[in-house]
Amino acid sequence: MKDKLFDFIVVGSGCTGAMAAQTLVEHGAKVLMLDVGKKDERYKQVIPDLDFTSIREQKNDQHRIFLGDDFEGIPTPGVKTGAQLTPPRRYLMEGVSRWLPLLSDTFFPMESLAYGGLGGGWGLGCCVFSDAELQQSGMDSQRMAEAYQTVSRRIGIASASDDALPFTSGPLKDVMPAIEIDRGSSRLLSTYKKQKKGFNSRGFYMGKPALALLTEDKGDRKKLDYQDMEFYSDAKKSAYRPWITVDELKKHNNFTYVSECLVMRYAELGDAVSVSGIHTETGANIEFKARKLLLAPGVLGTARIVLRSANAVDQRLPLLSNPYCYVPCIQPRFLGSAMDRHTTGMAQLSLFHDPRGDQSDVGMASIYSYRSLMLFRVMEQAPLAFRDSRKLFQYLLPAIKIMGIHHTEKPGDQKYLQLQKASTYSGDSLKAVYILSETENQKVLSREQSFVKAMRSLGCYALSKIDPGHGSSIHYAGTLPFSEKEGMFTLAKDGRLHGSKSVYVADGSGFRFLPAKGLTLSLMANAHAVAKGLLNTESVHR
């Protein structure tokens, strides 16, 4: 394989790599996907096909899925990243501390070397960016409009025709009916509808979220069965996971998937590009060649590869990550009530704050009910004796809503990445600095207060606010911003790395602005658009 010349090498099997590869493969190009590709080999088989409550009531070995064979599901005090991951999802972070070293006191991102990347555990929230948001992000609305439709058809999106629609699936055709929500969430939505005028006059809009979660069967993927086990199992493939796409691509002769390959750098050789990496099991050096390279190892991963390939130690790259916090709230009406047996742990509602009314600066809150992540995770947070907090949370749980608030994000002087020399296997480490300015902090705080107030008007009261640290939104972008001018460490609109002939970036590195809405649908649409644009270049031989 070493001497074979592929049409394209795609690095990474996450949401962006999978989408780009699908576009290329479907058009007949010869594609090699390089990936580290960690998988869950342990828990998949032991998760019973039962709803959460039945498992809790009946299964003697349930501790394996809820706590893990090595008790890895019990949160370690002080660990910020990945604390929300259940044992069957821990593989998402496997190998990261070793292979993707990162130094920071201010930024705690989550990266993945998994088959399917972070998409193996994403929350499925889908939002189409408005024209104003696309423009600020540096993307072309028309090009993205087609791409959104294609991606939506591929992954399957369920959404409702309600007040959230203009912010979620908006113009998308062929969406499935929205998910059913639980009693508490229905109550919030009906209260909102009654007071709609007042909310809208303050710039708030509420509705069901658009989720990449099937409510109708799609090929071999089954519709959601409301077992409330989405944080553990993908047996029926109701939730879109990028590995579903890659599994399908593997059936094509023009697609080759190589795992355990950690890409380190590339070098351009005339009309081709050579990509070198390390075999993560043997430590051997490996090399592949293609006419074009598509980088999709996640924004931080791309920064490492690009900076290393350019020998640009100490070069600063801008960094975007949505500020994020979550607010546990209480809906007193549901205190001490029973919970719906059949529900979903994914977002129940979306609340948007568009004070200008032009979708240029929208804040977003996702509202979740809490159950399948277990009582112990919340009990740990309460300053009470464990026996008291068990009783208290058993009573409170049906009334708890967790509101996750995302804010818009623009570049700033104190938000950047650098590759630094370090005594790691690669001789370097990524350094991240992320400090919000005073003005940004004020804006974040004031918006959070607006959301808390809006929830209060809906009869849902904030208990506290939890700041899990910068980077915890798991939304990253903006390191190689789109630019009309040929400048080092920027991207052309079509995803080409300026200064290169054959290197393209398919992940979110180009986004110059991050709307508060989940970025992943746009990441996938952009990846498809980059791949489609590449197919039009003459150098592709089929």
Next chain:
Amino acid sequence: MNQQHQSEALVFGRYLLNGIEPVDSAVVLYVQAMERLAIVPSSDEQRLLDRLLLHPMLLPLVDAGLALANPRSVIRRKLFVLSAILETQPAHAAVYLPYEHSPVQHLKAIFSAVFAGLRAAFGFILVKLIA
């Protein structure tokens, strides 16, 4: 099986479950967890731990006090791990899963919350005195 950990599981378990005996499988898991997670008390913490095993009626106050004074203490960590284990035992599921409360149970829950607050305050003072 490690005797010390076994005794901890039984004493802590009875406390967490309001006097109910924890099932054997939970005790086994607790002993395994203590080994895997390497939760090792300092000598001061070991002394307090020994005292709690001898006088389990101190547990509610010490637990509540530590929750405020030293939430990351080894004793809290041990209780936390056991609580997580008990939550995954079908035999104890009913004390963790939410249920429809009757009006009397609502009242009881409100009283429990008030007592929990008081316990935390007294426990805090007690832990400070012990320290």
